[in-house]
Amino acid sequence: MPESAALTTASVELILAGAGVSSDGSGSRTFTIAQSPFLIGRGAENGNHLPIDDLRVSRRCAAIVREDDGFRIDDLGQLLGIYVNGAKITQQRLSDGDTITIGGESGHQLIFRTHAAGSAFERVIQEVEQVPTAQFQRPAEGLNKINLLLEASLLLNSQRPLELVLGAMLDHAIAITRADRGMLLVPEVSGTLAVQLAHNSKGEPLPAENMKPSRTVIAQAIEQQSAVINADVNLANLTVQSAHSVVYQLLRSTVVIPLYAMPRGGADDPAGPFARNLLGAVYLDSKHTAAFSALDRQILDALGAQAASILDNANLVARERERQRLEQELSIAREIQMALLPRGLDSYPHLAITSVHRPCHEVGGDYFDIFSIDDDRTAILIADVSGKGLGAALLTTMLQGALSGMTLGVDPARVIQQMNRFLCEHGNLGRYATMFFAVLGRDGQLDYIRAGHPSPMLLRDGTVTELYKGGSFPVGLVDEANFASVSVQLEAGDTLVLYSDGVTEAEDISGNLFGFDRLGKTLAIDAAATVERVQQNVLDAIETFAAGASQSDDITMLTVRYLG
Known part of the structure; x- marks a missing residue:
């Protein structure tokens, strides 16, 4: 042998x-x-x-x-x-x-x-070698069954379509056990095992929705985490004998082989290093009793191991494809989001402007914009949407579309009030946004609306102060919130530094925050420098402070100097 x-x-x-x-x-x-x-x-x-x-x-x-x-x-x-x-x-x-x-x-x-050494087929061959020849009442029949296992093993490792491979596996299991029908059950989203494939003893497909496998026997196999073979249901325990599906369908023999993925958990895995992930089950039944030899059981175990392997691999492939699809969608969303950021920041003769936007994920919830209201007025905006990822990115795009309507001469306060009402009415979105919106005229008059966003820093004659004090409501959080415009007069050389909370909440390796005081001191170091230098000083200070620690929030800055 x-x-x-x-x-x-x-x-x-x-x-x-x-x-x-x-x-x-x-x-x-x-x-x-x-x-x-x-x-x-x-x-x-x-x-x-x-x-x-x-x-x-x-x-x-x-x-x-x-x-x-x-x-x-x-x-x-x-x-x-x-x-x-x-x-x-x-x-x-x-x-x-x-x-x-x-x-x-x-x-x-x-x-x-x-076949690689250690495959399920070779293992069963090695086990069969230890079975005394006397146990084979019909040696030719035993060899036929081994050949069936080999054919199934070859098919399971082929490049055929998954449904064809699993259907052939069912047919081989039915042939080995002489069952009337076989089914492959896989978990639904709820975790319940549902029939995915069903064949009769002739290899013909059966409608999966009409199949009624014995849930009692399936539950028993899953609880024991091993195959359950009832060669004669009348000799099984009373729970199985009295099961409705067994009695109603006049079943006399059943086989259930639970299919488990290979353990992948490490020592830090909450489920434990030996956690077993249930992939499904092979179910076989018949209206007549059956006789299962030691060889039959070994072959069924090997077949189950091979079927579990192919299902596990198929799941891994499906998850990898889904991951790649999501990555592709996120990449497209990032390209769209970056394309919507303002261009031509040097086209405003009375302003010097620079900006930086660093999402902590593929797409972010921060958003800034600069656009002309008319020949004499320029809109300046920074916003931070709650949450991260695609949901936040979609809302920032909606905000941009809504605010672009201000170029038509609509009162900014009314636009933001309407945006607040819309988001509050659609509270199921679970999103809101902090925002600072301002209109700066050529004469230096700054009309601004605050909505829960950190106050911009004002750099004037080497002194750093906050533009305003006190809190306000974000857009989309409180339906009764009121958003009114406030006016201040800027002087030639005044610089506004708009930023998201990812700047002040940047963390070092110990979890300490960069903070408002450190931001103010950094801005004061060289407040009269170019806007590019002012911005770079802050970015350098954050990088030194963080010392390589990963950040959990977007970092966005918009630095605007009024030239007069």
Whole structure:
């Protein structure tokens, strides 16, 4: 048996030229390499283990030979040559997945497959070697079942569509257990196992919505975290015997194999390093009793392990694709958000302006803008939407659209009042925004509206002060909030530093905040410098203070100097 086990760890899948492979798997056949040499050629009558009925194929065209550390293929005189991965060969070492072409470059294809050591199939082979021969009442039947497992293993590791692979797995499980029907159950969002696939003993699909598996037996298998086999329901416990689905459907035997992902949790995982994630279950039942040998149980365990592996891999692939899709959407949102930031900050002759916007995530909730109201007045705005990510980014875009209406001559206070009313009426959004909005005229008159945002810093003659004191309500938080305009007169050389709370709440590695006092002292160091230098002094101070600590909020600054 050891030699036989070694020889059956490889196979070839024959795909006939022009036939292709349909969705149900027709058009291809899988042959186990159980002999060495494994002969390939025209006609079974010529002693070929893999016969191909085609005049383009020689009677003895090729042989696959087992070596100590793998397999090779030899050209035995094929007229049109043997090709491996498109290259013509006379002798070639084979690797898993190699494509062998026979009968010309566009001839029949053989896909060579091997099984890694420790696979479920090899484990069951090793276990079967320990089973005394006397336990096999019908040796041929035992070998047929092992061959079924091999075919299932090959299919589960193929590149076929997932539904086809899982359907074939069900068919093999039904054949091994002689069940009347089989089902694959997978968890729904609620966690309840629902039937995804169902087949009868002929391999025909059954409507999943009409299936009524025994929930009692399924619950028992999940609780025990192991396969539950009832060869005769009448010998099972009373709970199973009296289960409604068992009685109503006249079931006499049931098999449930829970499918678990391989543990990935580390020592810090809240679920523990040995946490088992339930992927689903294979369910089989019949209206007649069954007899399960030790070999049957081993084969079912191996089949369940393989099915769990393919489901686990499929889930990982699906999650990775979803992650990539979200990353792509966030990247697009970031591009849109950055494109909406103001351009041409040097096009205002009476102002010197600079800005910086550093989202802590792909997209942020901070927003600033500068635009002309008319020939003599310029609007200046900074806002910070609650939360982060796409939700905050969407609201900042809405704010920008609403505020752009001020270029039509609408009173800014009325616009912000309406925005507040709209957000409060749609409280299910759970979003609000702090905001500072101002209109600066060429004569230096600054009319501003505050809505819960930190006061801009005013730099005048080397002195740093806050533009205003006291609190106010953010937009969208309180329906009764009133937003009124306040006027101040700026002098030539006055500088306004607008910022989001990501500046003052920048953290060092110990969690300490940068703070208002440190911001004021930094601005006072070189208050008369260019606006670019003033802004860079703050950014440098934050970087030195944080000392590499990651930040949890966006950092946005808008520095505006009135030139007179």
